[in-house]
Amino acid sequence: MRWFAAxxxxxxxxAPATAQNSIAxxxxxxxxxxxxxxxxxxxxQALALMDNIRCxxxxxxxxxxxxxxxxxxxxxxxxxxxxxGETPEQVRAWLVSKYGAWVSFKPPLEPRTAxxxxxxxxxxxxxxxxxxxxxxxxxxxxAKS
Amino acid sequence: xxxxxxxxxPLALILMLFAVFWxxxxxxxxxxxxxxxxxxxxxxxxxxxxxxxxxxAATADFRDGKPRLxxxxxxxxxxxxxxxxxxMRLKAMGVEVVGIAVxxxxxxxDQFLARNGNPYARIGSDxxxxxxxxxxxxxxxxxxxxxxxxxxxxxxxxxxGEGDVPELLAALGQKP
Numbered sequence: 001m002r003w004f005a006a007x008x009x010x011x012x013x014x015a016p017a018t019a020q021n022s023i024a025x026x027x028x029x030x031x032x033x034x035x036x037x038x039x040x041x042x043x044x045q046a047l048a049l050m051d052n053i054r055c056x057x058x059x060x061x062x063x064x065x066x067x068x069x070x071x072x073x074x075x076x077x078x079x080x081x082x083x084x085g086e087t088p089e090q091v092r093a094w095l096v097s098k099y100g101a102w103v104s105f106k107p108p109l110e111p112r113t114a115x116x117x118x119x120x121x122x123x124x125x126x127x128x129x130x131x132x133x134x135x136x137x138x139x140x141x142x143a144k145s
Numbered sequence: 146x147x148x149x150x151x152x153x154x155p156l157a158l159i160l161m162l163f164a165v166f167w168x169x170x171x172x173x174x175x176x177x178x179x180x181x182x183x184x185x186x187x188x189x190x191x192x193x194x195x196x197x198x199x200x201x202a203a204t205a206d207f208r209d210g211k212p213r214l215x216x217x218x219x220x221x222x223x224x225x226x227x228x229x230x231x232x233m234r235l236k237a238m239g240v241e242v243v244g245i246a247v248x249x250x251x252x253x254x255d256q257f258l259a260r261n262g263n264p265y266a267r268i269g270s271d272x273x274x275x276x277x278x279x280x281x282x283x284x285x286x287x288x289x290x291x292x293x294x295x296x297x298x299x300x301x302x303x304x305x306g307e308g309d310v311p312e313l314l315a316a317l318g319q320k321p
């Protein structure tokens with residue numbers, strides 16, 4: 001058990017050194033594929049958008065959860081654009097202008113996607129209608145007996 | 146009679162839902178993501194030379210009236226090897242192919258071209274996929290046909306095979 005703790009401590013101590021050697025290129029230009037924005041508000045916006053943008057090579061995943069090179073490149077562009085003052089929706093629109101609505105996990109309301117939005121409402125309406133009919137029927141039956 | 150039918154309705158709906166799932170799961174879907182940039186001007190970029198011996202690529206190169214192919218590739222991309230002979234054939238027919246090498250290094254690229262042949266007039270380096278993202282390209286290899294005014298007229302996703310040559314030549318405005 002003690003050797004394990006020692007190993008863990010050694011790894012924790014070694015990690016920053018290797019990270020500095022391999023990842024951080026120069027302190028002046030952080031690589032935003034993996035490095036957070038300095039502004040916590042913008043970083044939060046960027047992370048929220050990353051969860052909402054589909055990785056174009058690993059199609060089922062958002063760019064936030066993919067190790068693919070291209071996903072990293074998409075994270076970099078998202079952070080850079082938000083860092084430069086664009087709103088998340090502007091960045092989303094830019095990506096949609098390149099890859100189509102497919103790239104966004106937030107489907108727009110348009111004729112092709114209308115069922116997606118309308119079916120739940122329709123189902124709710126049908127459910128309510130059935131329930132009301134049933135209640136009325138039960139009341140009639142109750143009144144009769 | 147009417148009430149009896151309504152009782153069967155939920156079952157019918159569930160069966161319909163299952164039918165939709167079944168069809169959705171078994172349909173051979175096309176997962177290619179078409180670029181929305183087709184028909185639009187080539188985005189502005191300047192790509193540094195990927196190899197010391199060959200010029201890099203820039204948007205300005207595409208505006209001299211001569212239609213060209215823009216081939217997004219990489220030396221680490223296995224399917225890219227398969228299209229080199231076809232690109233060589235297109236080159237022999239007088240088609241200028243401009244390469245954009247994604248996430249590549251000069252030594253790896255040098256080796257790739259030495260082994261498979263070099264169909265490229267220019268190769269620009271795209272280290273961070275900036276050009277690829279600007280093009281709306283979602284992988285390698287992809288080939289874009291750019292007209293003489295620098296407009297994207299066609300996107301070909303995946304390996305260029307022998308069978309794709311007539312279509313590419315037509316998009317380039319060239320007779321086979």
